[in-house]
Amino acid sequence: MLNVTIVIPTLNPSEKIFDVVSSCHDSGFERIIVINDGSRDDCAPIFDSLASDHGCEVLTHEVNRGKGRALKTAMQYFLGDPKGNIGIVTLDDDGQHTTADTVKVAEALIQEPDKLVLGVRDFSLKNVPPKSKWGNRITALFMKLLCGVSVSDTQTGLRAIPLSAIPAFIEVDGERFEYETCMLLETSRSNIGIKEVKIETVYIENNSGTHFHPLRDSFMIYKQLFAFAGSAIASFSIDNGLFWLFTHILPIPSKEILVPVCTYLARLFSSVFNFFTNKKLVFSSDDSTISTAIRYYTLCIVQTGISALLTIVLSDILSISEGILLTMCKFISDCILAFFSYRIQRGWVFSKSKKQ
DSSP: OBOOEEEEEESSOOTHHHHHHHHHHHTTBOOEEEEEESOOGGGHHHHHHHHHTSOOEEEEESSOOOHHHHHHHHHHHHHHOOTTOOEEEEOOSSSOSOHHHHHHHHHHHHHSTTSEEEEEOOTTSTTSOHHHHHHHHHHHHHIIIIIOOOOSOTTOSOEEEEGGGHHHHHTSOOSSTHHHHHHHHHHHHTTOOEEEEEOOOOOGGGGTTOOOOHHHHHHHHHHHHHHHHHHHHHHHHHHHHHHHHHHHHSOOOOHHHHHHHHHHHHHHHHHHHHHHHIIIIISOOOSOHHHHHHHHHHHHHHHHHHHHHHHHHHHHHTTOOSSHHHHHHHHHHHHHHHHHHHHHIIIIITOOOOOO
16 A cells, blocks of 8 residues: 555546546555535535545535645645655546556655655647647746756646645645646745656646636746846836936046946845835745845845946946946846846745744
C-alpha cells in the first residue's frame, strides 16, 4: 500500500470519476479525499456513491470557490489528521492523469519526501491544444526569468505535495487556477525543492471539459506582475521627473558628480512611494515594516548606485552630458535593473512570514 493520500477537486463531475477512484484503490492508494466545489444539485448521487460505495472522504463547498480554494480545503483537512501518510497527490477527475503516472508521482514523493513532485507533460506533441501549449510556455518563461523558478509544466494538476510543505502552501494566495502557479512561486520563498516526473500527455476531447477560463484565469496568474509593473511605472515617473529637476537646479558642473547626487536624491523620494506600494499592494508582505525596510533600502542603495553608473556609461557612449537625453539614459538603466529588482524584492525583500 502507498502511504500517500489522493486528493481530487471536482466541479460537476461525470461518472468518469468512479473509474479514477477505483483505479487509485486498485493501485494501492487507501485514502482518497474528494472536494465537491459547489457542484450542481443533480451531482449529489455521485458524491453520495463516492462516500458510501467507494470509501472516499467527501468535503463540500456549498458554492463554487475555485480549484485553489478546493485544494487548500483538502490540505487543511489532511493536515488535521494525516493518518500516517507522508503527503498528498492531487489529480483531475476526468481520467486525464493515468493510474500509472499517479503511482509514479507518488513513488517519487516516497523517495524524496520533502520535495514537491510535478507530473510534467510533453508540450511538443501534436495532440496538445494550442492554448495549453502557448499558455504554459509563456508562463514558464515569466516564472524562470522573473522569479527564478524553472519548471516545464506550470499548470499540471498531477502533483505530489509533501506533508512538510502543506502549511506553507495553505497560506499561498489564489483561489482558482492561478493558485497552482502561485504554489510554484512559493517554492522559491520557502526553499522547497521541485522534482519533475515525465507523464503521459492526455487531453480528453481536446480538453473541452476544462473549467479554465483563458482571460479570467490568465489575468489572475499575471496580476502580481501587472501590479509590480504599475508600481514601477509610477515610481519611474516620480524618480525620473525629480532626477530631471535636480539636474537642472543643482549647480554641479561635473557629470560624474551630478548624476550620482541627483540619482540618490530622486530615489530618496520615489523609494518611499515604491516601498509602501510594493509591500501592501503588490507582494502583500506581512513581515514587519522595519525589517522589510532595512532589506528594501539595502537593495535600494546598491541598485541606485548601479543605476548612476549605468547612466554615466550610457551617456558617455552616446556623448550626452545634460538635458532630457541624460534623463532618458537613466530611464533605460532603471528599466534594465527593474528586471532583477522584481526577483529580489519578491524572493527576499517582501518575503512573507509563515504561520506556525
